[in-house]
Amino acid sequence: MDTSKLTIRQMTMWFILYQLGSAFLVLPSNLASIAKQDAWISLCLVLAVQLLMILVYGGIAKQLNGASFDQHLQTLLGQWLGKLLLLLFTLMYPFLILSLVLRDLGDYITTVILPETPMEVIFVLMLGVVIYVLYCGVSTIGRAAELLFFIVMGLLALGYLPLIPSANFTNLLPVFEFGWKPIVHASFTNIAFPYIESVLFLYFVSQTNRPEKWRAVVIKSSLISGFLFMCVTLIVIAVLSQQVVTSLNFPSYFVVRTISYSEFFERFEIAVSVIWFIAIFFRMSLLMYVSAKGIAAVFQLKDYRSLLIPFGLITFVIAGILWPNTAILITTYRAWPFYSMFFGIIFPILIWLTGLFKQRVSQP
Amino acid sequence: MNRGQRIILALTACMMMLMCLTGCWNRRELNAISVVLAMGIDWVDDQYQLTVQVSDPSQMSMNRSVGQRSPSIVFTEKAPTIFEALRKITTKASRRMYLSHMRIVIINEEIANRGIRMPLDFLFRDHEVRPDFYMAVAKGCDAKDVLAMVTPMEVLPAMDLYKSLSVSEHAWAPTSAVNVVDLMQMVTKDGVEPVLTGITLIGNREKGMKIDNVKQPRAYSEYKYTGIGVLLDDRIVGWLNExxxxxxxxxxxxxxxxxxxxxxxxxxxxxxxxxxxxxxxxxxxxxxxxxxxxxxxxxxxxxxxxxxxxxxxxxxxxxxxxxxxxxxxxxxxxxxxxxxxxxxxxxxxxxxxxxxxxxxxxxxxxxxxxxxxxxxxxxxxxxxxxxxxxxxxxxxxxxxxx
Amino acid sequence: MQNMIILLLFLLAAYVQYRSLLKKREVRQVVVSISFMAVGVCLVLLREFHVKIPSPVSGINLLFHPVDLFMTRLLG
CATH class of the missing domain: 3.30.300.210 (Nutrient germinant receptor protein C, domain 3)
Incomplete structure (x- = not known):
């Protein structure tokens, strides 16, 4: 049994869970603080940008022609330059996001659920699971995605549909109160985190038996996760008003706390936070897989599995030192989109253009 | 994977689940916490006076000895801030206060006059507190007294206050129950000012705090929900009649x-x-x-x-x-x-x-x-x-x- | 103290892995893996002795905070 192949369905579900990831818990407050009650409109803008970028990614995917991403880089730019670029890219992008995501999870749990637990314990438990599952191979994660996807969808419905009767949709008016500018500004954060990380999905083009379907998979997953985001943000702003959402740290969690029907259907917000655990797990497994594969290609190793444990250790330490307090966290969230756009927009466009150029040169 | 490895794997998974599901470092045994049902905040001597009403679980069971011990216990403590007062209560109580099941919070009129934003900050910030409790202002009496009253209908006074407020809201227009989520929205929006329900005690208060209050058909002292208090920004400026x-x-x-x-x-x-x-x-x-x-x-x-x-x-x-x-x-x-x-x-x-x-x-x-x-x-x-x-x-x- | 226990766990897992790798004579993988592992162990030891490690995020903040301010002014 080949442990490195994914079916199209598994890939779609994994990507949806990846994009749902850490953003859906934290971003409504970030979006609402800039775009106020039009936060859900900025998500439409985000999806539009993502669809444009998928054209670029699809172009690169076509140019791959069956080779894996690292081989393609080396054929484009020569062996040494390609390897250097891959090394820098992997260390500065997926590896860093891995620590970021892990730290996010630790922050969330120690703020809301288990305040007295040291963050290291949560890190080790999560890293242990991720390392083990990557050891078993990518198809294991694919199968896990197939199973857990329905649980996540069920929990989302359970948590957010009961809010609709008590939502006050007049909280969303007036629409376009401050014009286009805040909506565009708010969309930056959401574009960077998680949508243009889809550049990392390029590693998966060779992992499936039908590579020509890759673009359709990414489009479908982006649309579905974007739609879910929009619904959740809409409901969150409708139930609590925009000013309350801005001042909360974890609005999507808080809003589930307000559900209360006939003194019976209430107080189950923890069940809903399981969504987040599962989504973070898939996010981390994808990021670690990409990092390990990238570095393995740089050093021409046969197998990425030997790198997992060192990466786990380094991630554990870096996640602990990322930001010492909440103020630096807020600054990071504001500055991160521009760093991420460099790797997610500029880098792929350059690769694509180089690929096009080479194709044109080789066809006289 | 052979059988031995499989067993070890299963055991490891069970161990990890055990560690997490019991709450890790945050485990609290049920007999080490006491559930706070109602909280009262007063302003005495330039300090916050916090009163919590907790339930006594041994008195809530079916085979209890009626009239021996009160089903609810009230603790009071003074400190410059509410969080400190809450922790200080452990010097008097044998358990730690658990705030997630709070039903109603009563504020003194003085605090309402000085501004409700400060005392509420703790309630919004703490991770244990859920946003499903009501708030009321005690008129003409201390919040401490309201919580110490023995109520006729329910065994736990806090439940009596809570249920009375929610039933009254549905059946009698002049009563308006203010939920915390609504209060948050009203305080932060520019175009709406918040309101708060008022509660008073009528009758002989001293006798109302004893079990004698409910030993005959007519209670010596009762609580009553009065009209709505109007706030401007976050201070009470007046009360509305019926x-x-x-x-x-x-x-x-x-x-x-x-x-x-x-x-x-x-x-x-x-x-x-x-x-x-x-x-x-x-x-x-x-x-x-x-x-x-x-x-x-x-x-x-x-x-x-x-x-x-x-x-x-x-x-x-x-x-x-x-x-x-x-x-x-x-x-x-x-x-x-x-x-x-x-x-x-x-x-x-x-x-x-x-x-x-x-x-x-x-x-x-x-x-x-x-x-x-x-x-x-x-x-x-x-x-x-x-x-x-x-x-x-x-x-x-x-x-x-x- | 906690850091040391976690380090021990990781080293144990690495040891098991290296034994099986060496049996298959995969020298290259072991070398690369050990070098990354050394980096990780150094970091954990630094943490154990409370040496302040600069966070990569501070570099990002330094470079991109002005960009963020500029964008806020442009689209404010």
Missing amino acids: QDSKGYSYITNNVDSTVGHVKCPDSKENFVIEVYSSHADITPSIRNGKPKITVVLRSEANIGEYQCKADLADEKVFSQLQEQARMEQKMTLENGIKQVQHKYGSDIYGFGEAFHRKYPKLWQSWKKRWPEIFKNELEVDVIVKSELHKTGKILNSIAKQP
Whole structure:
């Protein structure tokens, strides 16, 4: 049994869970603080940008022609330059996001659920699971995605549909109160985190038996996760008003706390936070897989599995030192989109253009 | 994977689940926490005085010895901030206070006069506190006394307060229960000012705190939910009487069902209408550059009690009664709005938000001066379109023989 | 103390892995893996002795905070 192949369905579900990831818990407050009650409109803008970028990614995917991403880089730019670029890219992008995501999870749990637990314990438990599952191979994660996807969808419905009767949709008016500018500004954060990380999905083009379907998979997953985001943000702003959402740290969690029907259907917000655990797990497994594969290609190793444990250790330490307090966290969230756009927009466009150029040169 | 490896793997998975599901470092045994049902915040000697009412689980079981111990226990502690007072209570209680099941928070009138934002900060920030409790202001007494009272209906006084408030909100218009989520929204929005329910104690308070209070059919002391307190920004500026509170509930669509008396058109007697459905539409408009609000109230009611002389079978009489009921509702609403406008100048009805939604650009220029505009320049028009439908089981009073 | 226990766990897992790798004579993988592992162990030891490690995020903040301010002013 080949442990490195994914079916199209598994890939779609994994990507949806990846994009749902850490953003859906934290971003409504970030979006609402800039775009106020039009936060859900900025998500439409985000999806539009993502669809444009998928054209670029699809172009690169076509140019791959069956080779894996690292081989393609080396054929484009020569062996040494390609390897250097891959090394820098992997260390500065997926590896860093891995620590970021892990730290996010630790922050969330120690703020809301288990305040007295040291963050290291949560890190080790999560890293242990991720390392083990990557050891078993990518198809294991694919199968896990197939199973857990329905649980996540069920929990989302359970948590957010009961809010609709008590939502006050007049909280969303007036629409376009401050014009286009805040909506565009708010969309930056959401574009960077998680949508243009889809550049990392390029590693998966060779992992499936039908590579020509890759673009359709990414489009479908982006649309579905974007739609879910929009619904959740809409409901969150409708139930609590925009000013309350801005001042909360974890609005999507808080809003589930307000559900209360006939003194019976209430107080189950923890069940809903399981969504987040599962989504973070898939996010981390994808990021670690990409990092390990990238570095393995740089050093021409046969197998990425030997790198997992060192990466786990380094991630554990870096996640602990990322930001010492909440103020630096807020600054990071504001500055991160521009760093991420460099790797997610500029880098792929350059690769694509180089690929096009080479194709044109080789066809006289 | 052979059998040995599989067993080890399964055991590891179970161990990890055990570690996480029991709460890791945050494990609390059930007999090490006590569930706080109600909290009272007072301001005494320049310090916060925190009172918590917890339930005594041994007294809640079926085979308890009645009259031996009280089912709920009250602890009080003073400290410069509320969080400190809460932790300080452990010097008196044998368990740690667990705030997730709080039902009601009562504030002293002094704190309400100084501003409610500060004491509420802790309640919003703490991770244990859930946003599903009610808030009330204790008038003419300390929150400590309200929580220490023995209540007639329920075993736990906090549950009595909570249930009474939620039942009263549905059955009697002048009572308005303020949920914390609504309070947060009202405090942070510019166009709405918050309100708070008022609660007082009547009767002999000293006796009310003993079990003697409920040993005979008539209690020595009772609590009572009074009218609504009007806040401007986050300070109490005044209280509304019963009629004005009723108007507030009508306009903010808080009326599920209520009862009110109307003067008979032909005599000095009253008849009673029972409203079972009510909806108010607030429409903002600009007239001559001045803001104007039109409130259209639609409610459906039945006749609940009839002491007039006219014959109910007559169509003209019915429409007369309907007209009378409409005028009564219109007067209630108009008087209430005038009182709030001119005496307090605080927009508790949300008229500002209505302008915000419809005229956003104009609202930006009005936002800062809205309390002033509300007080002096706003015109309010009330149109009542209520309907009277049925008369209950009998048509005319049995005493009357035509 | 906690850091040391976690380090021990990781080293144990690495040891098991290296034994199986060496049996298959995969020298290259072991070398690369050990070098990354050394980096990780250094970091954990630094943490254990409370040496302040600069966070990569501070570099990002330094470079991109002005960009964020510029964007806020442009689209504010």
